[in-house]
Each structure stands twice: as C-alpha cells, then as structure tokens.
Amino acid sequence: MPARTPILDKERWNCTAEELAEELRSFVNEMSSFTPEHFAQIKFHLLRQYGLRKESRNEFCEVSIHYDFCPKCDFLYSAKECLLWYRLFGLVDWKLLSRAPPCIRSAFRKKSIKTVTNFLTKASLIDPPFYKARSAPSCKVMRRWGYCTEDEYCREMETGSTLEYIRARERVKMNRGTLPG
Numbered sequence: 001m002p003a004r005t006p007i008l009d010k011e012r013w014n015c016t017a018e019e020l021a022e023e024l025r026s027f028v029n030e031m032s033s034f035t036p037e038h039f040a041q042i043k044f045h046l047l048r049q050y051g052l053r054k055e056s057r058n059e060f061c062e063v064s065i066h067y068d069f070c071p072k073c074d075f076l077y078s079a080k081e082c083l084l085w086y087r088l089f090g091l092v093d094w095k096l097l098s099r100a101p102p103c104i105r106s107a108f109r110k111k112s113i114k115t116v117t118n119f120l121t122k123a124s125l126i127d128p129p130f131y132k133a134r135s136a137p138s139c140k141v142m143r144r145w146g147y148c149t150e151d152e153y154c155r156e157m158e159t160g161s162t163l164e165y166i167r168a169r170e171r172v173k174m175n176r177g178t179l180p181g
Contacts, residue, residue, distance in 0.1 A: 011048060088128055139157070142162065
C-alpha cells in the first residue's frame with residue numbers, strides 16, 4: 001500500500017480520495033465486486049464530468065490500490081484495464097529471468113506477463129500486490145502455447161514442472177564440475 005493517500009484532481013472529482021474510498025467500500029459491500037466504469041455509472045455524482053476519462057480512471061484505480069479494494073475489481077490484472085497489470089512489468093527484469101527456463105524468457109519477450117508472473121510468484125522470486133498465481137505453467141502448456149525452446153537443462157528435468165528447471169540446471173552443472181563454490 002502506498003504510504004501517501006492519492007489526491008484527486010478537483011476539476012475531475014466532486015469528492016476527496018477518502019470520500020471516494022468510502023463510497024467504493026459501500027459499493028463493494030453491496031455489490032460484492034466492481035469495475036471502475038460500473039462504479040462511475042452508479043455513483044456519477046462523484047464526477048464533475050460524465051463517465052471516466054483516462055486521468056479520472058487512473059485516479060480511481062490509485063484510490064482502489066491504496067485502500068486495498070483491487071481484489072474485488074473484475075478487471076484485476078486484466079491487460080490494458082488495470083494499472084497493476086502494467087506494474088507487473090516493472091517487477092520483472094532480465095536479472096530475475098537469468099535462471100528461468102527458456103520458455104519463461106520467451107513468454108516475457110512476447111509480453112505474456114501473467115505467464116511469467118505465475119512462474120516467478122510460485123518460485124518465490126516476486127510478490128506482486130493482490131496477485132494470486134494459480135500455479136507455475138507446466139512444460140506441456142508452454143509447448144502448446146509455442147513458448148518452448150528446450151535446452152540441455154530442460155532435457156534433464158524429471159517432471160513437467162517449469163519450477164524444476166533451476167534444480168535440473170544445477171544438477172547438470174554439478175555433474176560437469178562447473179558449478180561455482
């Protein structure tokens with residue numbers, strides 16, 4: 001949760017961030033979930049203009065993130081619908097992927113961030129907010145999706161789990177005597 005409460009632009013909103021959060025809390029309690037657009041249609045009086053524009057939507061999402069409402073959003077981590085989706089890319093870098101299977105690196109290059117994030121979350125390498133990874137993608141799935149570029153370490157894996165890749169890599173290097181230390 002960001003330390004500083006988001007500030008809403010007074011030209012776009014008829015309320016403060018705290019008032020918006022209270023309205024959103026009430027909405028979520030009543031409806032059990034939300035989308036920014038549906039909320040704005042019902043609570044149109046909070047906006048100075050009709051409907052959400054890009055800037056007001058982003059401000060709305062910042063309030064939702066700050067007050068932990070995102071798990072109730074139907075667009076959570078949906079591409080181009082969620083600010084947090086874009087933030088996933090900021091959590092992942094090539095250094096993190098240096099020991100990942102080639103299929104995970106390929107998925108990253110092709111911007112399949114959920115696939116990469118599922119792997120990194122299950123491998124305990126990142127911990128994105130509100131993100132619940134189902135499971136690390138299997139080798140079979142990665143092959144079916146066209147990400148598989150099997151290397152010598154993949155061939156040494158005993159299961160179809162991409163999480164086994166790091167152990168297989170270390171095992172191959174130990175057998176060669178090239179593992180440092």
